Every structure is written in C-alpha cells, then in structure tokens.
Amino acid sequence: MDFFHVLVVLLxxxxxVSVPLVFAALAGLFTERAGVFDIxxxxxxxxxxxAAGAVAAVTQSVWIGxxxxxxxxxLLSLVHGYASITQRGNQIVSGVAINFIVAxxxxxxxxxxxxxxxxxxxxxxxxxxxxxxxxGADAIREVPILGPIYADLLSGHFLLxxxxxxxxxxxxxxxxxxxxxxxxxAVGENPGAVDTAGISVIWLRYRAVICCGILxxxxxxxxxxxxxxxxxxxxxxxxxxxxxxxxxxxxxxxxNVMLACLLFGFLDALAIRLQGTPLPLVGQVPVQLMQALPxxxxxxxxxxxxxxxxxxxxxxVPYVKER
Amino acid sequence: xxxxxxxxxxxxEYGLVPLINLAVAFIVAGLVxxxxxxxxxxxxxxxxxxxxxxxxxxxxxxYYATTFIFTGLSxxxxxxxxxxxxxxxxxxxxxxxxxxxxxxxxxQTMPWYVVFPIAIIGSAFFGALWAFLPGWLQAKxxxxxxxxxxxxxxxxxxxxxxxxxxxLKPLGSMAPQTRTFAEGGxxxxxxxxxxxxxxxxxxxxxxISFLLALAAAFAVWVLIWRTKLGYEMRTMGHSPSAARYAxxxxxxxxxxxxxxxxxxAGMMALNPIMGEQFRMQLDFVQGAGFVGIAVALMxxxxxxxxxPAAILFGVLYQGGAEIAFEMPSISRDMIVxxxxxxxxxxxxxxxxxxxxxxxxxxxxxxxxxxxxxxxxA
Numbered sequence: 001m002d003f004f005h006v007l008v009v010l011l012x013x014x015x016x017v018s019v020p021l022v023f024a025a026l027a028g029l030f031t032e033r034a035g036v037f038d039i040x041x042x043x044x045x046x047x048x049x050x051a052a053g054a055v056a057a058v059t060q061s062v063w064i065g066x067x068x069x070x071x072x073x074x075l076l077s078l079v080h081g082y083a084s085i086t087q088r089g090n091q092i093v094s095g096v097a098i099n100f101i102v103a104x105x106x107x108x109x110x111x112x113x114x115x116x117x118x119x120x121x122x123x124x125x126x127x128x129x130x131x132x133x134x135x136g137a138d139a140i141r142e143v144p145i146l147g148p149i150y151a152d153l154l155s156g157h158f159l160l161x162x163x164x165x166x167x168x169x170x171x172x173x174x175x176x177x178x179x180x181x182x183x184x185x186a187v188g189e190n191p192g193a194v195d196t197a198g199i200s201v202i203w204l205r206y207r208a209v210i211c212c213g214i215l216x217x218x219x220x221x222x223x224x225x226x227x228x229x230x231x232x233x234x235x236x237x238x239x240x241x242x243x244x245x246x247x248x249x250x251x252x253x254x255x256n257v258m259l260a261c262l263l264f265g266f267l268d269a270l271a272i273r274l275q276g277t278p279l280p281l282v283g284q285v286p287v288q289l290m291q292a293l294p295x296x297x298x299x300x301x302x303x304x305x306x307x308x309x310x311x312x313x314x315x316x317v318p319y320v321k322e323r
Numbered sequence: 324x325x326x327x328x329x330x331x332x333x334x335x336e337y338g339l340v341p342l343i344n345l346a347v348a349f350i351v352a353g354l355v356x357x358x359x360x361x362x363x364x365x366x367x368x369x370x371x372x373x374x375x376x377x378x379x380x381x382x383x384x385x386y387y388a389t390t391f392i393f394t395g396l397s398x399x400x401x402x403x404x405x406x407x408x409x410x411x412x413x414x415x416x417x418x419x420x421x422x423x424x425x426x427x428x429x430x431q432t433m434p435w436y437v438v439f440p441i442a443i444i445g446s447a448f449f450g451a452l453w454a455f456l457p458g459w460l461q462a463k464x465x466x467x468x469x470x471x472x473x474x475x476x477x478x479x480x481x482x483x484x485x486x487x488x489x490x491l492k493p494l495g496s497m498a499p500q501t502r503t504f505a506e507g508g509x510x511x512x513x514x515x516x517x518x519x520x521x522x523x524x525x526x527x528x529x530x531i532s533f534l535l536a537l538a539a540a541f542a543v544w545v546l547i548w549r550t551k552l553g554y555e556m557r558t559m560g561h562s563p564s565a566a567r568y569a570x571x572x573x574x575x576x577x578x579x580x581x582x583x584x585x586x587x588a589g590m591m592a593l594n595p596i597m598g599e600q601f602r603m604q605l606d607f608v609q610g611a612g613f614v615g616i617a618v619a620l621m622x623x624x625x626x627x628x629x630x631p632a633a634i635l636f637g638v639l640y641q642g643g644a645e646i647a648f649e650m651p652s653i654s655r656d657m658i659v660x661x662x663x664x665x666x667x668x669x670x671x672x673x674x675x676x677x678x679x680x681x682x683x684x685x686x687x688x689x690x691x692x693x694x695x696x697x698x699x700a
Contacts (some may be wrong), residue, residue: 093620093667101663103659104661
C-alpha cells in the first residue's frame with residue numbers, strides 16, 4: 001500500500017465520520033448565533049437517529065424515516081425552546097435534561113418495541129440510503145492520482161453526505177445574506193436592539209431553534225439510515241459534544257465549522273488507522289490521546305492560546321422585555 | 324416578566340414548588356411506562372418495594388444515596404458561586420486515582436482506618452486538581468466553565484482508559500482494573516447502624532463513607548452560610564458586579580470554589596471503590612456526576628435539601644433495579660429518563676408553575692386580609 005492510497009482511504013473515512021458533525025455543528029450554529037446555547041445537540045441527534053431507525057424499519061421507507069427523524073428532533077428543539085425562550089429557564093440545564101431524557105427513552109422504547117437489546121431491526125435496502133456512484137467512477141479508478149480522487153473521494157457517498165457539505169454554503173448564505181439571517185445574528189448579539197426595531201425576539205429565536213432541530217434530524221438520520229443500517233443504543237457516542245467543540249473551534253462561522261469538523265473527523269480516522277502502529281520520532285501514541293485530542297484542542301482554544309473564541313454576546317441569556 | 328416573582332412562604336418555596344415539579348416529572352415518566360405498555364402504578368409499587376421492602380434494599384438505597392450526596396454537594400457549591408460545574412463526572416473519575424493509589428500503597432500493611440483518611444485526601448486532591456484547570460481557565464482566560472468541564476469529562480474518560488489498561492492494571496490480567504485490595508483497602512459496613520432499627524443489611528455495600536457524606540454536607544453548610552469565603556462565594560453567585568465593587572477577588576474565589584466542588588466530586592469515588600468493588604474499574608462513576616446536577620437542583624443547593632434529594636435518587640436507582648427485574652420490558656434506563664425529567668422540571672422549567680402558585684397564595688392572602696378587616700369593623 002503506497003502512501004497515496006493510504007491518504008485517500010484516510011480522507012474517505014474522514015468525510016464519512018465528519019458528516020454528522022457538520023450537520024450537528026451547523027445546527028448549533030443557528031441556535032447559538034440566535035443567543036440560545038445548546039448542549040442538547042447530542043440528545044437531539046440520538047433521538048433523531050432512533051426515530052429514523054424505528055420508523056424506517058416499520059415502514060420500510062427511508063424517506064418516512066428521515067421525516068420522522070426531523071419531526072422528533074424539531075419537537076425536542078421546541079422543548080428546549082420553550083424552556084429557554086418562553087420560560088426563561090437555564091439553557092444549559094435544559095440541554096442536559098434533553099440529553100438524559102433521550103438517552104433513556106431510546107433504550108426503553110427500542111427494547112419495548114423491537115426487543116433486540118435496544119437496537120432497531122436491521123434495515124433492508126429500500127429502507128436505508130444507498131451509496132451514489134458518479135458516472136464513470138469505476139472506469140476512471142485506475143487512472144493515477146485523479147482516478148482515486150474522483151472515484152473514492154468525490155463519488156461513492158450518500159445523498160446526505162453531499163447535502164451536509166452543501167448545507168455549509170447554504171447556511172452561510174442564510175445567515176449572512178438574508179434578512180432572516182441578519183436578524184438572527186443580531187438577536188444573538190443584542191436582542192434589545194432587535195426588539196426596539198419591532199421584531200419579535202421570541203419568534204426569531206424559536207425559528208432558529210427549529211432550524212437547529214431540522215439539521216440535527218439530518219445528522220441523526222445519517223447515523224442510523226446511512227452510516228449503519230439501523231439504530232444502536234447510544235450510537236451518537238459523544239458526537240454531539242464534538243460538534244459543539246467544533247462549533248467553538250470554528251468561532252461560530254460556517255466555513256470554519258466545516259473545516260473544524262473535517263479536522264476532528266480526520267483525527268478520528270487517524271486514531272483508528274494508527275491503532276497499534278508506532279509513529280516515527282514519537283513512538284507509539286496511545287489511542288486514548290488521539291481520541292481526547294479534539295477536546296484538548298478545544299480547551300486550549302477556549303483558553304485563548306490559539307486565537308480567541310468569542311461567543312455571541314447574548315448567548316445563554318434569556319431575553320426579558322423592558323417595561 | 325421583569326418583576327421578580329412575589330415572595331412565597333418558606334414551606335411553599337422549598338417544599339411545595341419542588342414537590343410539584345417532582346410530581347410532574349413522575350407523571351411524565353408514568354406516561355413513558357404507559358407507552359411501553361406497562362402499568363405505571365405497578366412500576367411505582369415495585370419502585371417503592373425495591374427501595375424499602377427489606378433491610379438489604381434499604382442498605383442499597385443508602386449506598387447509592389451516599390454517592391449522590393457527594394456529587395450533589397459538589398454541584399451545589401459551584402452553583403452558589405454562580406458556576407455550573409458539569410464536570411463532576413470527570414472529577415469523580417479522576418478522584419478515583421487518589422483512592423486507588425492510597426489503597427494499592429497501604430492496603431496490605433495498614434488497617435482501614437489508616438488508609439481511609441489518606442484515601443479521602445487523595446480523592447479530594449485529584450478531584451480538585453481536575454476541577455482546578457477549568458476553574459483557572461474560567462478565572463484567568465475567560466473560557467466558559469460549562470464547555471471546559473464537558474471537555475474535561477471526555478479527557479478524563481480517555482485518561483482513565485489509558486491508566487487502567489496500561490498503567491494500573493496488574494501484569495498478566497486482561498480486565499481493565501486494578502488488583503483487588505486487601506483488607507486495609509476495604510471500608511467496614513454500617514450494618515450496626517441499620518440493625519438499631521432491626522434491619523438486616525445483608526449483602527448491601529452500605530458503608531462508613533455514608534457518615535463521611537453526612538459530615539461533608541454539614542461542612543458545606545458551615546462553609547456556605549457561616550464563613551467569609553462562603554459569603555464571598557454567594558455574593559459572586561448573586562451579583563458578580565456587586566462582588567467586584569466589594570473588592571472580592573473574583574478569580575481567586577472562582578478557582579477555590581471549583582476546587583472545593585471538584586474535591587467533593589472526587590470523594591464520591593471512595594464509596595464505590597473502597598466500599599463496594601474493592602478495586603478501581605473502568606466506568607465506576609456510572610453517571611453519578613450528572614445525577615449530582617439533578618440532586619442539587621432538587622435540593623435547592625442546600626445540604627438540608629440535598630440529602631433527601633440524594634436519597635430520592637438512591638430510591639430511584641435501587642427501586643429501578645427492582646422494576647427492571649420484575650417488569651422485563653422496563654430496563655434500568657427508566658431511571659435516566661426520570662433523572663432527565665427531574666432536571667427539566669426542577670431545573671429548566673422551575674418557574675413554569677410558579678405564577679399559578681403565586682396567584683393562589685395572593686388570593687388567599689387577600690381573603691385573609693378581608694377577614695381581618697370585617698372582624699375589625
């Protein structure tokens with residue numbers, strides 16, 4: 001196996017594991033830019049993954065599964081919205097609560113409905129996403145350099161993979177080039193000003209939270225309908241928190257979000273790849289260190305040692321209308 | 324509402340409001356049981372019976388409660404200072420190193436009453452150490468404590484996997500755990516305490532760290548309400564700007580509060596490691612750090628509320644095991660749902676029912692005033 005081939009394989013798996021991170025981090029981008037902290041990304045993603053797996057298994061339709069995922073995720077988002085926007089509760093506490101409720105419910109309901117130890121039944125072909133092969137991918141694979149790049153890196157992914165990366169410029173366009181996006185960002189910096197302009201802070205924040213729910217729905221559906229054929233309990237395994245880390249790492253900017261997710265995905269792919277193989281100069285790196293690296297990097301970034309991550313000013317603060 | 328909620332009588336504020344929130348959480352949990360196709364009342368019966376039905380069950384309930392008192396106090400101390408320490412899980416996990424080191428070092432030569440104090444110091448030290456960095460980063464570098472402590476939970480988990488698979492594991496063993504401690508590393512059970520009430524503790528690992536937890540609760544009460552440091556912490560929690568004007572050294576207090584919080588979380592490790600398993604295993608914390616959040620919210624961050632809240636969660640854990648045993652379609656994950664619901668209703672939605680309750684009491688107040696007036700006339 002030559003170096004180039006290894007690199008292509010590595011990048012291919014980087015893309016594969018980055019997709020849920022991209023969706024979830026963009027989801028967080030929408031709420032946090034609107035001033036609502038969201039550490040419930042993990043729970044929403046898990047709930048969506050379960051809904052997708054369960055509904056697709058019953059209906060045998062990948063699309064109904066996807067819709068179910070989005071519905072559940074939006075519903076959970078609205079709970080978070082109700083607690084943190086309408087009731088002005090603590091946003092962190094609400095996010096933690098959602099993560100717990102979902103973690104427990106998916107196991108209990110999965111076990112009660114399917115009796116497979118918290119799994120949903122394995123999905124047949126029509127009930128999950130299929131890999132999309134670009135025209136001529138197989139024919140061109142033998143061409144040096146360009147062949148593998150076209151056939152393995154660009155082609156051969158799921159529809160949701162392309163959607164995830166398409167969502168990056170789309171999110172940028174929504175947030176920076178539409179009136180809605182401008183107001184959404186304003187509400188995260190200075191809700192008072194937005195209110196004075198006669199725009200409803202509450203309704204804006206609710207819409208941001210719904211956007212977040214939709215994107216988390218895609219993230220969850222990708223996990224159970226594309227990456228694997230069915231839901232396994234606890235399958236998000238901290239991806240929601242990694243997405244949160246990526247969001248901070250990206251300093252709440254869409255393009256950086258994608259790059260941060262790819263970086264964390266790459267570290268993940270590298271960790272799996274390097275398991276047990278010594279590196280030149282440093283010797284054998286413990287897998288655990290590689291796994292902890294995204295978190296360590298985020299801590300270092302937050303401490304301002306590699307640039308400063310400034311969150312939206314009104315983040316985490318419920319808006320109280322002046323009387 | 325820009326006006327704060329009207330002041331309610333103490334028993335309403337600290338008794339009725341949390342109870343209503345708790346009741347709603349349980350009603351919603353009951354709906355989940357219905358969704359699974361089981362009878363919620365039957366589940367409730369097994370819960371209560373499984374937690375209190377026998378001396379042994381009570382022993383288990385109190386064993387779990389011990390753990391949750393520590394983590395609940397940990398979260399509460401940080402709360403008072405306006406800090407949300409979500410990293411109790413990692414701090415407790417790392418605190419285990421202190422316990423394990425003390426036991427591995429002394430268990431074969433010393434009796435438990437020599438090892439125990441050293442293990443206490445070790446656990447508190449390592450837990451505090453793990454909380455020091457997030458505290459310091461918040462105080463000096465302005466990083467958000469919630470995010471850093473979450474990150475530190477994951478780093479702790481990776482660190483412990485590394486330590487338990489490579490460093491602390493005895494040679495030739497496959498399981499990721501330390502060796503089993505000799506007698507010096509095992510805490511005596513509190514069977515005599517329950518036998519006063521005529522209860523037989525059986526195999527329950529209810530041990531002496533329960534008394535330590537009660538002492539810690541008292542110490543936290545003294546710290547928060549009877550010392551200068553506690554006063555400064557509460558001032559900071561109420562109004563950081565007032566604290567600044569009063570000349571309180573914010574960054575110092577932040578770091579100290581986080582270290583106390585981390586130390587308390589770390590001491591949780593004594594209970595499962597020295598009191599039950601007699602070795603350090605992977606994942607011995609089992610979410611207790613997060614339960615602490617629910618316990619602190621339920622107990623209104625007051626030791627007097629945290630102890631009953633911890634016992635309530637002990638009931639959930641022990642009774643939940645019984646439900647899982649008696650009703651196969653409900654697993655122990657039911658506890659996780661209830662825990663989440665308690666956090667949601669007692670924490671994030673704590674004010675949902677307050678306007679209604681306030682209105683009821685305002686009406687009662689008016690009527691009482693009217694009665695007084697008519698009598699006077």
